[in-house]
Amino acid sequence: MKLIINGEEKTFTQEKINISDLLTIESVDQPDMVSIQLNEEFLRKPDYATTWLKEGDVVDFLYFMGGGQ
Amino acid sequence: MTLFTDEALERYSRHIILEDIGIEGQEKIFNASVLIIGAGGLGSPIALYLAAAGVGRIGIVDGDVVDLSNLQRQVIHTTADIGTPKVVSAKQKMLAINPSIQVDDYHTMLSAENIESIIAPYDFIIDGTDNFAAKFLINDACVLLSKPYSHGGILRFAGQTMTIYPGQSACYACAFNAPPPPGLVPTCSSAGILGAVAGMLGTIQAAEALKYFTGVGSLLTDTLLRFDAKTMAFQRAKFKKNPRCRVCADPQKISLTDYEQPLCELKNHA
C-alpha cells in the first residue's frame, strides 16, 4: 500500500495498517510529541488504534517544537 | 504627498523601490505596532529587522538578563551586556539602528495575569518564547483578543512557524491541542540549538509581520512551515481550522490561565 507521509510517498508491505502501527513502523519514539493529521483532519489519540489506512491516504506527523530563546 | 523626510526616504529607499511596497507600504510599516515576546534566539533577529524596517512602535517582553550562554545565538546582545535585562539591551540596539521608532520594554515574565494588558495595544504579536506554557498562553490570548500573530519554535537543527489570523485561520491549538506532558519536553537549554537556525526562523517571522502590514503576498495561515537545516529541506503542512478546537471553536469561552511548566524551565526563568 502506498501512503503519503509528510509529503513523501512511501510503500508499505503490510496489508492492514492503523495509525498506532504506523507510529511503530515509522519509529516515532515519543507519540506524545506528535500531532497526526489524516487527509487534513486531526486525529484524536484514542482513535489511533481504530483508524485504518487505505491506499493513497495522506498522513502528516506534526512535531511539537518548543524552543525559541 | 508623503510625511516622510528626505532622510527617511533614503533610509527606506530599498523598500520603497519595491513595487509591492512603495511609499504607501512603507507608511503602513511606520504606522504599525508589533509586540515581540522573548528577546532571545528568535526575538533578536525579529527585533533587529523590524527596527531596521521602520516599524513605528515595537514592544518587547522578557524577564531575563543577558547570560554568557545566550551570546552564541541571541545576536542583539553583546558581551558587554551580560547581566543587563535583555529588554534594555535589545532596546538600545534597536534605537541605535533606527532612532525614529518607539520601543516599549517590558522587563517581566508573561502570565495569565498580565498578558491581556500587554498585548492589547499592538496590531501584530510575535511569539519568540522558549516553552509550551507561554506558547499556548499566547495563542489563547491572541484568539481571545483577535490579534494576528506569528508562532515560532526551534529545536536542535530544525524550526517551524505558522501565522494565525484569529477567526479566519487555524490556531496553534487546532494543530497541537495542548502542551505535551512536561517530562517529555526538550527545549533549547536541554536539547541545544544551532545558533543560525534561530536566525533563519526569526527572520521568517519578521517577514510575515511586514507582509501582514503591507498586504504583500500570502501569509503562512493554515500552514505549518518547517525546515531541517541538516538537509535544508523546507516543507509545508497544510491544515484547516479544527471545528473541535479547544481554543478557537468558541473564543468567548476562553479563560486565561497559566499552563503547567516543567520544573527545569521554571528554574531557568525564575
Ligand SMILES: [Zn+2]
Ligand atoms: Zn484553534
